[in-house]
Amino acid sequence: MESEEKLFSFDDQLSAIVKQSHHFIPRGNGRCYGDASLAEQTINTLKYDKILSFDAVNGIFECQSGLMLDQVLEVIVPKGWFLPVTPGTKFITVGGAVGSDVHGKNHHVDGTFSNHIIDMDVMLASGEVITCSPERYTDLFEATCGGMGLTGLVTRVKFRLKKIETSYIKQKQIKAANLEEIIRLFDEYKHYTYSVAWIDCLKKGKNFGRSILILGEHAKVDELPEKKKKDPLKLPSRKQITFPFNLPSWVLNSFTVKLFNFLYYGKNLKREINNIVSYEPFFYPLDAILHWNRGYGKKGFVQYQFVLPLEAKQGLIEILNRISDRGLGSFLAVLKIFGKQDSLISFPSEGYTLALDFPVRKGLFEFLDELDQVVLQYGGRLYMSKDARMKPEVLQAGYPRLEVFKSIVKKYNPDYKIRSVQSDRLLLTK
């Protein structure tokens, strides 16, 4: 798609661009998988990336919206603080973290990113800037968190950090033979701050749902080996393998498969492994092979992430079965647990969330439409940030407060000057 991208470094440049634009959508680092930050014209925040304040005593951080999480970590970790919530890549902007209201492996404990926001500034379609928070302009605040950029462009965010003693994670990996067992393990270990499971989607029969549960806690100083105690807040070394081209998606996929098999068969001969690792491989296993400013070569793949209520385990089984029957799915699926969340439009709600990717081939889109119906039937919904294909009815059925969201978008973006390919497709701006 032809798209014009505008960049800015200063507030006055941004307001001039917004005022001159016919229509636009805010864009961060473009790490959402779908079409949420695509439009004929995008306003890119990547050069608007300054740190405005950092209270290292109380753990409060304030920045412009184009700052990426990797930069935040470099500043806060050595001072004993961590991101309250982080997705599986650190190459996203703070604005993108708000737009998708991202979740991490700690959702059941810490909620989404927006739960930690103190206040933020949003530039509306008119160019006016409004400061909103859970107390001020509550409607704007609620509709902006997870609102996929449709209320306005977030310019400044002030949020709370999480205290850490070390930059290391005390990790526990447990193998599960099948889906029943992994769900049981999730339950048993739900007091852990971080948890995620990788499921092998190719296995059938009694090994159906073979998986690894990965748990973690921020390590305390006295839990570190002697050598590491000297510099407990050390930043991980920045050795990144980078590619001068866009990685074809099969490379990524076979990498994750290899990583899985390595974990499963290689060092994981024992059922359970406990070790201390740096935060980098624990939170960002894929970042090591991906250059931050290149595309993920995800063309040819479709991401699919949904959540089902806790009691709908049967739905999870049914969906995984359908995928392995059709042989259409990815090899790996990522399973996480969500705690309670009562947001207007953010994706998480209490239950299990599964993220998969599918190679695009004939019949896939019909199949995904079928899966959508199963998800809805069990009371679940899909993540807009990873979506590029769902039908507006599916969104409507999954998000009970969608009409309220739409009316707030209409209030602050009355002419739908701010719109994306996704928002048009989902009838949010039509």
Add this chain to the structure above:
Amino acid sequence: MPTALILGAASDMAVAIAKKFASQGYAVQLAARNAHRLQPLLSDIAIRYNVAATVHEFDARQFASHPQFFDTLPALPDVTICVFGYLGDQATASADWKECAQIIETNYTGAVSILNVISNKYAARKSGTIVGISSVAGERGRQSNYIYGSAKAGFTAYLSGLRNSMYHKGVHVVTVQPGFVYTKMTEHLQLPALLTAKPEAVAKAVYKAVVKKKNVIYVKWFWRWIMFIIKCIPEFIFKKMKL
């Protein structure tokens, strides 16, 4: 703590240079027009690198204000980096004197005016480093940007003479020829990736040149050869080319 003064601190290249020097422990003085716009950069640098940072109002074309601007800085900077420049539009500039004067006064006259003030101070003190960001466009005039190019040519010649004169007074002068750089100035141009440097690469090269007392640097080494070849083309051929 050593101090670096960045003249024209709002550009992408200047921001990268300011960050590079701050990351090496320099206090930075950021000077630009509408200096209040640099407040976020100020906090960013202070927080990331734990150095002192200040902003100062500076306009390259207000020649008369230059001595006072420099005298009122909170500290005499050890290194001065002159980054400001104005590309302008060749077609407009050849028809409209206002645009033309802005190109000449920003890239040449303004730079000479402020660097005269600073080099005299450095010479009296017998130390200091001056870095001038010039342009490969100044190495041979081409139809597409010879007003900008000739102003930069003047600046390059000025820096060369200044280096010669200051050498005897313990002051070092670096000329930087960046070649193509991805910046706001070039956002609308389609630049060949291989020949184009990121602002961070320019910053790194500038810092290294200051430390190693280099005289003239090209950020991407092949620019030196490209410009050498361009300069070798006989004029009777060159004038017929569409460059």
